Amino acid sequence: MIGRNVRVVRWAAFGLLVGALSVVAAGCGGGGSSSSSASTQIEGLGSSLDEIKANAKNEGQVNLVIWAGYADKSWADTFRQQTGCVVHTKDGASSDDMVDLMSTGAYDGVSASGDATLRLIAKGDVAPVNFDLIPNYADVYEGLKGRSYNTVDGVGYGVPHGRGPNLMVWSNKAISPDSDSWAPIWPGTDYKGKLSIYDNQIFIADAALYLKATQPDLNITNPYELDDDQFNAAIDLLKQQRPNIGEYWDGVTYAKQVTSFKSGEAVVGTTWPYQVNLMKAEKPPLDVTAKVPKEGTTGWSDTWMIASKAAHPNCMYLWMNYIISPEANAKVAEYFGEAPSNSKACAFTANKNHCADYYADVESYWSKIYFWNTPQADCGDDRGDVCKTYEDWRSAWTELRG
Amino acid sequence: MTSIADVEPPPRHGLGRRLSTFFVRHSHLRLAALLALPLGWLLVIYLGSLFLLLLASFWSIGGILGTDIVHSWNLDNYKTLFQEPVYRNVAFRTISMAALVTIADAVLAFPIAYYMARVASPHTRNLLVVAVLTPLWASYLVKAYSWRTILGEEGVLNWLLAPFGLSGPGYSQTGLWLAFTYLWLPFMILPIYAGLERIPGSLLEASADLGGKSLRTFWKVTLPLAFPAVVAGSIFTFSLTLGDYILPGLISNEQFIGTVIYNDRGSNLPVAAAFAMVPIAVMTVYLWGAKRLGAFENL
Numbered sequence: 001m002i003g004r005n006v007r008v009v010r011w012a013a014f015g016l017l018v019g020a021l022s023v024v025a026a027g028c029g030g031g032g033s034s035s036s037s038a039s040t041q042i043e044g045l046g047s048s049l050d051e052i053k054a055n056a057k058n059e060g061q062v063n064l065v066i067w068a069g070y071a072d073k074s075w076a077d078t079f080r081q082q083t084g085c086v087v088h089t090k091d092g093a094s095s096d097d098m099v100d101l102m103s104t105g106a107y108d109g110v111s112a113s114g115d116a117t118l119r120l121i122a123k124g125d126v127a128p129v130n131f132d133l134i135p136n137y138a139d140v141y142e143g144l145k146g147r148s149y150n151t152v153d154g155v156g157y158g159v160p161h162g163r164g165p166n167l168m169v170w171s172n173k174a175i176s177p178d179s180d181s182w183a184p185i186w187p188g189t190d191y192k193g194k195l196s197i198y199d200n201q202i203f204i205a206d207a208a209l210y211l212k213a214t215q216p217d218l219n220i221t222n223p224y225e226l227d228d229d230q231f232n233a234a235i236d237l238l239k240q241q242r243p244n245i246g247e248y249w250d251g252v253t254y255a256k257q258v259t260s261f262k263s264g265e266a267v268v269g270t271t272w273p274y275q276v277n278l279m280k281a282e283k284p285p286l287d288v289t290a291k292v293p294k295e296g297t298t299g300w301s302d303t304w305m306i307a308s309k310a311a312h313p314n315c316m317y318l319w320m321n322y323i324i325s326p327e328a329n330a331k332v333a334e335y336f337g338e339a340p341s342n343s344k345a346c347a348f349t350a351n352k353n354h355c356a357d358y359y360a361d362v363e364s365y366w367s368k369i370y371f372w373n374t375p376q377a378d379c380g381d382d383r384g385d386v387c388k389t390y391e392d393w394r395s396a397w398t399e400l401r402g
Numbered sequence: 403m404t405s406i407a408d409v410e411p412p413p414r415h416g417l418g419r420r421l422s423t424f425f426v427r428h429s430h431l432r433l434a435a436l437l438a439l440p441l442g443w444l445l446v447i448y449l450g451s452l453f454l455l456l457l458a459s460f461w462s463i464g465g466i467l468g469t470d471i472v473h474s475w476n477l478d479n480y481k482t483l484f485q486e487p488v489y490r491n492v493a494f495r496t497i498s499m500a501a502l503v504t505i506a507d508a509v510l511a512f513p514i515a516y517y518m519a520r521v522a523s524p525h526t527r528n529l530l531v532v533a534v535l536t537p538l539w540a541s542y543l544v545k546a547y548s549w550r551t552i553l554g555e556e557g558v559l560n561w562l563l564a565p566f567g568l569s570g571p572g573y574s575q576t577g578l579w580l581a582f583t584y585l586w587l588p589f590m591i592l593p594i595y596a597g598l599e600r601i602p603g604s605l606l607e608a609s610a611d612l613g614g615k616s617l618r619t620f621w622k623v624t625l626p627l628a629f630p631a632v633v634a635g636s637i638f639t640f641s642l643t644l645g646d647y648i649l650p651g652l653i654s655n656e657q658f659i660g661t662v663i664y665n666d667r668g669s670n671l672p673v674a675a676a677f678a679m680v681p682i683a684v685m686t687v688y689l690w691g692a693k694r695l696g697a698f699e700n701l
């Protein structure tokens with residue numbers, strides 16, 4: 001009897017295993033990438049703003065992938081009161097992390113930077129946006145509309161959130177507040193083991209940008225369009241920097257950068273304005289300076305995008321409209337430390353100089369900030385298809401970090 | 403085999419009663435129905451996802467932006483793993499860390515477990531079991547961040563060592579080793595404790611009767627009998643270290659298998675999937691060895 005039962009169990013297990021694996025294999029047998037449709041229609045989305053508002057009440061929630069600080073309670077709660085949609089968020093560690101999280105299909109939308117947007121569009125994970133349903137879009141700065149990172153073939157794929165620079169931050173005890181160069185984070189630094197650096201391959205662009213200023217003979221025109229020589233020079237610079245780095249940080253572990261500057265583990269590094277705000281909010285405030293040094297800097301221009309298979313599309317549309325409303329856009333821009341996307345937000349910031357401080361409408365300032373972008377083989381100029389692809393950047397970064 | 407079916411069944415009504423009779427008559431179907439859910443979960447969800455991972459490791463990425471998963475079967479990802487020294491280095495670093503953590507945990511856990519199982523009074527033993535188990539109730543992240551604070555430049559470790567003119571390891575591989583050793587220690591203590599408790603006292607008495615001194619009894623009787631339990635505990639400490647990707651990111655700047663997979667999965671899933679096969683292969687070999695050493699009887 002026992003022997004027979006064991007045999008039955010074995011056969012049952014074997015049968016289940018074969019069945020399970022064939023189901024799994026069948027699921028993977030389909031075509032490669034899903035093609036993106038240019039339709040703004042998402043299943044369940046209302047066709048007018050009134051219909052969307054009514055539908056949102058039934059959905060009751062929206063799930064977002066965000067950069068840390070983009071959906072703080074102080075304005076997410078107001079959104080809930082206005083629309084009945086509870087905001088659930090997940091911080092993205094990097095643009096790659098966000099692309100991966102969106103491919104799970106578990107989220108309704110994402111605040112994507114320029115090095116994620118085109119990949120999300122190409123994968124078909126995000127849908128075009130019907131701007132007629134987003135009344136606040138009319139007030140967005142023209143300089144943010146229809147850009148290469150949020151529009152493909154004339155179709156808009158999202159709502160501009162805001163933009164900002166990656167900053168250099170340093171402790172005033174070590175470096176003079178008047179300093180104006182990236183040199184302290186690069187080879188020859190006096191702060192070996194005290195550097196705090198963003199942990200993603202997109203940081204290769206920061207090395208390229210420094211070389212653009214310091215080694216003109218490399219002819220770097222755009223830090224995301226690097227041919228072999230330029231790329232190797234950037235990697236070489238990063239290799240020399242590697243032993244001096246005390247700590248890497250990313251969009252999930254950003255808080256450790258704040259504690260490292262507080263404890264003295266880090267003295268100088270790259271940062272987002274967000275961490276600078278957190279450092280200034282410490283008691284007592286940390287004695288640090290953060291600015292864009294003379295060599296220029298990289299930055300980000302973020303876009304709220306809706307998942308093409310969003311489970312709560314109505315709440316997501318309301319969120320995209322809400323987050324660029326003058327009041328909410330002012331709050332998030334100040335909280336994170338970036339320029340708002342809505343021109344009317346400047347009237348609502350607590351610091352009345354916020355828009356001026358962050359050059360909200362000075363396009364000539366932004367034209368010098370190299371927004372995160374996805375590197376492609378096509379250099380975008382007469383060099384042709386000789387530039388390093390994002391995959392080259394990834395494997396180089398893995399090698400550098402390993 | 404006598405079956406209940408030979409007996410005249412009582413009059414029956416209702417679906418439930420008929421179903422129950424059916425299952426009594428068909429015992430193999432009863433067994434299958436009982437096991438379908440747990441086995442299905444294990445095979446479809448658990449092994450199915452691992453199988454998917456294996457499939458993905460033979461694919462590659464394509465498209466202008468590298469966003470397409472190309473379903474063309476090839477071994478390129480595995481070639482990359484073998485040819486690029488970085489993956490070898492990372493794998494070697496991770497496996498060494500797992501081995502060192504396991505050794506440290508075994509050395510620390512054995513005396514504690516021995517004291518609990520053989521020396522302590524029942525009251526003290528209960529207290530010790532509680533003390534060993536309590537840290538498991540605290541969140542992993544709380545413990546990880548605590549170690550960040552402890553090891554920090556102005557942390558408690560440096561403060562303690564400062565009077566002696568020493569300084570702690572800081573955020574380094576040594577610091578990481580300390581934190582891992584702390585985190586997984588209970589997973590080593592408990593199996594060893596259970597293993598030691600199961601050694602019959604009569605064996606130790608027999609050894610003493612035959613003239614074995616306590617040290618000799620320990621080496622010749624206790625340790626060999628408890629060794630499978632140590633191996634059982636090492637399965638936990640080794641595999642948990644092998645797969646961790648959070649603590650390395652907080653306490654060390656070096657890349658480990660988990661952190662590389664975490665970083666690469668967003669931009670090149672097939673390579674990440676191929677690298678994920680490394681710890682699976684290592685653990686398969688490890689578990690096979692552990693089984694040979696009789697560790698599974700001690701889990």
